[in-house]
């Protein structure tokens with residue numbers, strides 16, 4: 001008997017088939033909704049019901065509109081510090097997630113691994129996305145590039161670009177012209193990191209222009225977000241990408257190809273071109289037993305990662321710094337103030353707005369069992385603006401970071417919960433470039449504020465409020481006028 005004959009006959013021809021299939025699909029969806037709301041292990045977590053039913057709202061705000069940080073911050077205010085934001089997703093305030101999800105796990109307990117599929121395909125082999133064992137090996141290898149000794153070696157290179165920035169800013173100052181500080185800080189941090197990674201800068205400070213790759217990096221990040229969203233719906237993935245995101249996806253691919261050719265060119269120069277050590281030197285360094293520390297694929301994946309992770313983020317923190325007050329007085333005691341002002345900037349405007357999530361291995365969080373496969377999110381920006389942790393969280397007060405012995409210390413901030421302040425994340429996968437970032441930020445701010453008075457042009461007060469974020473903020477221009485203070 002043929003298969004067709006063995007199937008029950010559906011009356012009504014093709015229309016009948018459509019009706020039967022639609023009814024089956026609807027019934028399935030209704031059962032799924034019922035399960036997710038009333039039977040699912042996450043059913044008792046508070047949160048918006050629509051988000052508990054389907055992953056579509058989260059997928060949209062995280063990958064398409066870039067509003068996930070703001071929406072999740074709103075939900076925290078409404079529902080509390082631990083909330084359900086998807087059928088299999090929870091978001092936590094940093095006070096919960098830093099120690100219970102992100103920290104190194106004790107007593108052989110399995111780690112919360114990085115959720116797969118967050119980063120673009122090429123990045124999967126890089127330190128930031130790799131699974132536990134590959135991560136440990138890469139972190140050990142790359143740690144040498146960020147050691148105290150390496151930082152000292154890199155200081156001359158970094159200074160050379162900061163001096164160039166000062167020179168270029170001076171050119172604007174003498175003709176009394178404002179400049180787009182977002183652009184110029186990007187030029188600086190990308191030139192520095194380009195030199196440290198590929199052995200040559202992007203030439204942006206010299207040419208007053210973005211290198212095409214750098215110009216497209218943010219578009220690439222958005223494109224990757226779009227393809228990530230499509231990957232959640234494999235049935236429609238190819239169709240969606242070709243209809244809506246074809247050009248975007250191609251941009252992401254072009255960026256990766258450009259980065260690969262730059263990395264290849266640097267690799268061909270060997271370990272220490274002209275006797276200088278850079279990030280590539282440490283990536284090419286064999287291990288003690290003579291084996292390659294990182295594979296070629298890993299080097300290719302890590303090179304562009306280092307550029308993106310080490311530039312946009314640092315420039316981001318410096319943009320808002322210009323909004324601060326009383327930051328133009330430098331003396332030894334005020335260097336503490338400078339550090340406090342940087343901390344306050346990172347609190348109000350953390351460059352890593354929402355972190356890559358971690359996947360539960362099956363573990364207790366806040367005394368409740370979270371089953372394997374549940375994605376755990378944290379939005380540092382929401383934690384740092386939480387009034388439970390910081391007095392007047394939406395106001396810029398560097399004083400809250402000063403030690404009690406400092407003359408500008410203010411006791412009203414004594415109860416601020418500084419332990420939740422982790423702009424560089426927490427645990428074994430926190431930012432490896434943290435010290436480099438602080439050094440760069442201090443040097444750039446100190447140089448600029450020592451030499452210039454800074455004025456934010458009016459009408460830009462909503463600069464930050466307007467921004468969306470795709471892991472990092474999507475920034476518009478910010479115009480600032482520098483006036484020379486006549487120091488040499």
Ligand code: HEM
Pocket residue numbers: 127128129139305306307309310311313314317350351352355356423424425426428429430431432433434436437
């Ligand atoms: C203000 C500047 C910076 C901020 C706020 C920042 C923030 C972060 C955060 C939050 C993470 C952890 C992500 C996670 O937990 O999943 C991270 C990881 C990382 N950052 Fe940074 N970063 C900055 C500057 C830099 C610099 C200058 C570099 C140097 C190239 C760098 C390289 C990296 C790398 C390689 C990782 C991955 C580390 C790992 O997975 O072990 N970052 N960064």
